[in-house]
Amino acid sequence: MTSWPGLxxxxxxxxxxxxxxxxxxxxxxxxxxxxxxxxxxxxxxTSILSLAMSHLALVAIACAAATIVAVTLAIxxxxxxxxxxxxxxxxxxxxxxxxxxxxxxxxxxxxLGFGSGPTLVALFLYGLLPVFENAMTAFATLPxxxxxAARGMGLTRAQRLWQVELPLALPVILTGVRLSxxxxxxxxxxxxxxxxxxxxxxxxxxxxxxxxxxVLQGGLIVGLFAVLIYDAFVLLExxxxxxxxxxxTR
Amino acid sequence: xxxxxxxxSPTGLLFAAIGGAxxxxxxxxxxENRIVLGEGVAAWAAVPPGAAxxxxxxxxxxxxxxxxxxxxxxxxxxxxxxxxGLLALLSASAEALLADALDLARVAPGxxxxxxxxxxxLLMADAxxxxxxxxxxxxxxLVVLLGALAAVLASGLLADISTMQEYRxxxxxxxxxxIRHLWLAFGSLGAAALIGFPLGILCHRRASLRAATLPTLxxxxxxxxxxxxxxxxxxxGWVGATVPGARSLGIAGIGFAPAFVALLLYSLLPxxxxxxxxxxxxPxxxxxAARGMGMTVAQRLRTVELPLALPVMLAGIRxxxxxxxxxxxxxGLIGGGGYGTFVFQGLNQTATDLILLGALPxxxxxxxxxxxxxxxxxxxxxxxxxxx
Numbered sequence: 001m002t003s004w005p006g007l008x009x010x011x012x013x014x015x016x017x018x019x020x021x022x023x024x025x026x027x028x029x030x031x032x033x034x035x036x037x038x039x040x041x042x043x044x045x046t047s048i049l050s051l052a053m054s055h056l057a058l059v060a061i062a063c064a065a066a067t068i069v070a071v072t073l074a075i076x077x078x079x080x081x082x083x084x085x086x087x088x089x090x091x092x093x094x095x096x097x098x099x100x101x102x103x104x105x106x107x108x109x110x111x112l113g114f115g116s117g118p119t120l121v122a123l124f125l126y127g128l129l130p131v132f133e134n135a136m137t138a139f140a141t142l143p144x145x146x147x148x149a150a151r152g153m154g155l156t157r158a159q160r161l162w163q164v165e166l167p168l169a170l171p172v173i174l175t176g177v178r179l180s181x182x183x184x185x186x187x188x189x190x191x192x193x194x195x196x197x198x199x200x201x202x203x204x205x206x207x208x209x210x211x212x213x214x215v216l217q218g219g220l221i222v223g224l225f226a227v228l229i230y231d232a233f234v235l236l237e238x239x240x241x242x243x244x245x246x247x248x249t250r
Numbered sequence: 251x252x253x254x255x256x257x258x259s260p261t262g263l264l265f266a267a268i269g270g271a272x273x274x275x276x277x278x279x280x281x282e283n284r285i286v287l288g289e290g291v292a293a294w295a296a297v298p299p300g301a302a303x304x305x306x307x308x309x310x311x312x313x314x315x316x317x318x319x320x321x322x323x324x325x326x327x328x329x330x331x332x333x334x335g336l337l338a339l340l341s342a343s344a345e346a347l348l349a350d351a352l353d354l355a356r357v358a359p360g361x362x363x364x365x366x367x368x369x370x371x372l373l374m375a376d377a378x379x380x381x382x383x384x385x386x387x388x389x390x391x392l393v394v395l396l397g398a399l400a401a402v403l404a405s406g407l408l409a410d411i412s413t414m415q416e417y418r419x420x421x422x423x424x425x426x427x428x429i430r431h432l433w434l435a436f437g438s439l440g441a442a443a444l445i446g447f448p449l450g451i452l453c454h455r456r457a458s459l460r461a462a463t464l465p466t467l468x469x470x471x472x473x474x475x476x477x478x479x480x481x482x483x484x485x486x487g488w489v490g491a492t493v494p495g496a497r498s499l500g501i502a503g504i505g506f507a508p509a510f511v512a513l514l515l516y517s518l519l520p521x522x523x524x525x526x527x528x529x530x531x532x533p534x535x536x537x538x539a540a541r542g543m544g545m546t547v548a549q550r551l552r553t554v555e556l557p558l559a560l561p562v563m564l565a566g567i568r569x570x571x572x573x574x575x576x577x578x579x580x581x582g583l584i585g586g587g588g589y590g591t592f593v594f595q596g597l598n599q600t601a602t603d604l605i606l607l608g609a610l611p612x613x614x615x616x617x618x619x620x621x622x623x624x625x626x627x628x629x630x631x632x633x634x635x636x637x638x
Contacts, residue, residue: 084259085260088372088375088379091375091379094620095617098572098616099616099617100575100576102576102577103593103609107606109605114600186472186474186475189476189477194597203474203476204583206480207476207583210483212484215480215483216477219474219480219481220477222474223473223474226472226473226474227472
């Protein structure tokens with residue numbers, strides 16, 4: 001997992017994406033062959049760095065909020081008092097995830113207007129379900145013996161939650177967060193069709209002007225972001241799972 | 251923990267709260283034409299007091315029946331009564347508001363309608379999940395509900411609603427885009443199954459092929475959909491221009507072909523990885539027994555391994571189908587057709603009704619596809635889940 005070639009490859013990808021974002025001009029020769037004219041090889045209307053930053057910020061804010069809300073709800077549903085809500089939550093998590101992300105985005109526009117607002121809300125709503133589903137599974141499958149031991153040690157409910165249940169559930173919850181983040185990174189690009197400032201702006205400019213260079217430039221940066229963040233989450237999950245002695249769930 | 255009869259269901263309280271909020275919010279919005287901002291109209295404001303009271307009583311009655319615990323059938327009935335009241339009130343409000351308005355005026359469902367619809371469908375879902383219907387019962391319920399929806403749409407009860415007006419203005423193109431959307435979603439799924447099932451079987455047998463294939467396919471999934479569709483344009487444009495005969499097959503840089511190929515590439519990972527996972531999960535004892543009976547490799551695959559792996563493979567198809575129905579919307583952005591055409595036209599014209607005309611059928615199609623595939627997965631499960 002953390003072999004030398006793997007580390008080198010990660011370093012190279014990270015360096016590449018940082019360079020693509022901070023010094024886009026350096027890549028003019030790379031994109032020039034697919035641009036209509038060499039002048040149009042690099043998107044210059046807005047700084048790539050600011051688009052990348054607002055793209056990442058949108059995803060980070062939406063996913064952080066979604067994680068907090070989803071885990072809180074999952075905790076509430078997994079307590080004895082929330083038992084009545086369990087079948088319903090499962091149905092909502094199951095059916096809700098069949099809502100297409102684009103449709104959620106399109107439906108947020110009439111309610112919230114254009115700009116980053118509807119994108120943020122759509123990313124938040126769509127990010128809730130994978131985290132919620134995984135957190136519910138995590139709390140439902142905690143080893144019973146461990147929970148009994150915690151109770152036997154005289155831990156209060158709150159102590160059991162914070163010191164035993166949450167740490168043990170964390171790797172599985174993180175898998176849900178990873179799904180949310182990867183979906184959000186892709187959906188945020190579509191947010192540019194409703195005037196959110198994300199890297200999708202570069203791709204859409206390319207689509208509108210038949211300029212493959214823009215499409216590749218925007219797509220490459222978002223794709224590399226997704227690969228790096230996905231990989232970082234997997235490493236974190238494996239590390240946490242090893243630390244808590246739970247079998248890895250990939 | 252069985253509660254005493256007559257106590258209040260916690261989920262029912264939640265639905266009643268959502269529904270109560272929905273009644274307080276603007277029920278419909280009235281606009282002079284399709285673009286301007288509308289003004290909200292309350293649930294009781296548009297129709298004569300008697301009719302309004304009757305409909306609101308039906309909605310509230312449904313929600314109150316929903317408060318009962320451990321009574322799934324009455325609760326299901328309550329959700330139907332509530333939905334009927336909601337439909338009647340929406341229909342009557344639209345008709346009354348448009349009766350003395352100019353031709354271009356529009357009535358659209360407001361926040362209130364959507365909240366009530368949410369509360370009542372959640373009630374229905376909660377009641378149904380308590381009934382725990384088997385695969386064939388679920389299929390029957392789905393058919394009845396879809397039939398009811400079709401009857402409501404055909405009856406003209408909602409004809410005065412803005413999205414239906416938008417539909418009537420482009421009924422022919424709506425039919426064409428529906429067929430386009432289905433072709434994109436199901437056609438790319440079919441192609442992915444043709445490639446993915448054999449590839450998955452090979453990956454199951456050869457560890458080296460699996461180590462190369464699965465990471466490549468997961469890498470494809472991380473490409474943002476917008477970029478994937480965009481990248482396909484020049485590639486297929488080049489293929490159409492250089493490969494003899496490709497153009498006559500309809501392969502070109504814009505339109506159907508790039509969207510189809512992009513969806514196909516996204517579809518491969520779930521198909522291949524679920525085929526591998528399904529075959530991996532075939533119990534060792536079943537394989538040994540088949541071998542002991544003297545079956546050849548091909549016979550074992552066809553009569554033992556594939557039937558046992560089928561539920562997991564179908565679960566992969568479910569992922570692909572739901573994902574494709576949603577992603578096919580993006581085809582609208584690159585001239586590939588489908589419901590996305592309406593969504594993006596609507597976004598460009600800031601015409602909410604048009605956005606809904608594209609988004610609502612997509613959502614409905616995705617949900618129905620998900621439910622149907624869940625039924626199929628359950629119906630094909632041959633070994634009990636716990637031993638699988």
